[in-house]
Amino acid sequence: MSASTVAAMAPALDVAKIRRDFPILDRPVYDRRLAFLDSAASAQKPRQVIDTIRQAMEEEYANVHRGAYWLSQRATDRFETARETVARFLNAPSSDEIVFTRNTTEAINLVAASWGRTFLKEGDEVVISEIEHHANIVPWHLLKREKGIVLRVAPVDEAGNFLLDRFEDLLNDRTRLVAITHVSNAIGTIVPVAEVIRAAHRRDVPVLVDGSQAAPHMRVDVQALDADFYVFTGHKVYGPTGIGVLYGRSELLESMPPYQGGGEMIQTVSYEESTFKEPPFRFEAGTPAIVEAIGLGTAIDYLQALGWENVQANEQMLLQYATERLREIPGLRIVGTARDKAAILSFVMDCAHPHDIGTILDRSGVAIRAGHHCAQPLMERFELPATARASFGIYNTRDDVDQLTEALLQVREIFG
Ligand code: PMP
Numbered sequence: 001m002s003a004s005t006v007a008a009m010a011p012a013l014d015v016a017k018i019r020r021d022f023p024i025l026d027r028p029v030y031d032r033r034l035a036f037l038d039s040a041a042s043a044q045k046p047r048q049v050i051d052t053i054r055q056a057m058e059e060e061y062a063n064v065h066r067g068a069y070w071l072s073q074r075a076t077d078r079f080e081t082a083r084e085t086v087a088r089f090l091n092a093p094s095s096d097e098i099v100f101t102r103n104t105t106e107a108i109n110l111v112a113a114s115w116g117r118t119f120l121k122e123g124d125e126v127v128i129s130e131i132e133h134h135a136n137i138v139p140w141h142l143l144k145r146e147k148g149i150v151l152r153v154a155p156v157d158e159a160g161n162f163l164l165d166r167f168e169d170l171l172n173d174r175t176r177l178v179a180i181t182h183v184s185n186a187i188g189t190i191v192p193v194a195e196v197i198r199a200a201h202r203r204d205v206p207v208l209v210d211g212s213q214a215a216p217h218m219r220v221d222v223q224a225l226d227a228d229f230y231v232f233t234g235h236k237v238y239g240p241t242g243i244g245v246l247y248g249r250s251e252l253l254e255s256m257p258p259y260q261g262g263g264e265m266i267q268t269v270s271y272e273e274s275t276f277k278e279p280p281f282r283f284e285a286g287t288p289a290i291v292e293a294i295g296l297g298t299a300i301d302y303l304q305a306l307g308w309e310n311v312q313a314n315e316q317m318l319l320q321y322a323t324e325r326l327r328e329i330p331g332l333r334i335v336g337t338a339r340d341k342a343a344i345l346s347f348v349m350d351c352a353h354p355h356d357i358g359t360i361l362d363r364s365g366v367a368i369r370a371g372h373h374c375a376q377p378l379m380e381r382f383e384l385p386a387t388a389r390a391s392f393g394i395y396n397t398r399d400d401v402d403q404l405t406e407a408l409l410q411v412r413e414i415f416g
Contacts, residue, residue, distance in 0.1 A: 013310040019395050021046040032365025035400040040185050040344050040391030041369050043238045052298040056291045064290055079290055082297030089300045091221040092247050099280040100288055103244035104212045105135040107231035112139035114256040122148035124176040129154040130381050131184035134374040136210045160187045160336035168199050178207045182214035186373040187336025188344030197226050217342045219308045222247050239299030243292035253279035260285040311394055315343035318392045325405040335387050343392035351415035354388040364407035
């Protein structure tokens with residue numbers, strides 16, 4: 001890509017200003033400028049989120065939903081305001097449809113354990129895809145062991161494009177659920193989930209969407225998608241760890257039994273039996289991640305204030321620029337070249353194992369991921385043990401890409 005093309009694509013995102021909000025980006029690693037290219041694993045946190053959490057703990061902390069005193073009321077208000085922020089973020093009809101979980105993993109396990117155990121029986125089919133994270137495979141394996149359900153796997157082509165026709169061929173009278181990623185964490189493919197959902201709904205099959213890698217990169221509208229369940233994790237949208245989200249259509253959540261039992265989720269308890277609250281509280285046993293939820297609210301406000309068009313323009317520009325630069329490197333092959341791709345770039349080199357690439361890059365201040373990316377079946381499908389993966393967020397620049405390219409040229413020199 002020529003310099004002028006890149007300049008013409010320059011987005012309206014003030015990345016220099018954004019970078020000043022992320023204190024960690026200023027810290028050198030091995031005396032080198034940090035090029036943080038692992039946001040798909042976990043994103044860094046802006047000062048606004050860090051300050052919110054500190055302020056909530058220093059000034060407005062108490063347990064939620066139970067205290068009769070001012071502080072507890074205040075903490076509850078902030079916690080519930082965060083739930084409303086999440087509902088707006090997903091355009092959910094009601095914040096009662098937002099269940100706070102620990103992360104995406106727990107959100108999917110909740111659906112598998114509660115909805116799955118209740119409504120699935122031996123021989124029922126759950127359709128997933130070849131590009132799922134283990135978090136959207138293993139919970140269904142647990143149900144396979146327990147109930148004898150059958151997993152069907154929708155394929156991608158060599159480039160990583162999701163094959164809608166082949167997916168539709170898998171739907172039949174035994175299909176009870178489609179559980180599908182919105183964006184692949186390993187190769188960046190964007191799945192046409194609106195079409196997937198339309199096809200599933202034609203057969204009255206509900207759809208769970210794993211939005212872990214979509215929520216940081218694009219506007220998600222669960223009503224426009226007509227999703228039945230939509231899940232994401234706080235730490236990838238520039239929020240804290242320990243907080244995740246399950247959106248569930250109200251009729252579905254109301255039909256589901258509790259996932260865990262304990263405090264907060266009951267209406268009454270006697271020695272003989274318990275009765276349960278309505279959703280979402282029915283699914284939030286025990287003390288929740290209070291300040292983490294509040295911090296997630298701030299992260300979402302921060303991200304949305306940037307404007308999705310700007311965020312996407314910057315990330316797509318970086319993806320294109322990085323793709324071009326990496327193609328300059330002899331012996332490097334990009335894994336996953338789907339037409340619709342989020343800013344995630346997986347690659348292998350003929351001269352070095354991804355772990356060696358990761359180690360050399362680290363010494364140059366470049367933080368990338370190397371491994372199977374919790375997507376072992378996908379690695380097998382591409383006949384690779386692992387890949388190296390650079391992923392981009394709101395704070396990344398062309399300088400990060402240039403630093404990555406330089407370090408990869410060094411890998412080439414060292415390993416020949
Ligand atoms: N699904 C996808 C697509 C992911 O990328 C990840 C995180 N790598 C997860 C699920 C799991 O997220 P968490 O570990 O926060 O539960």
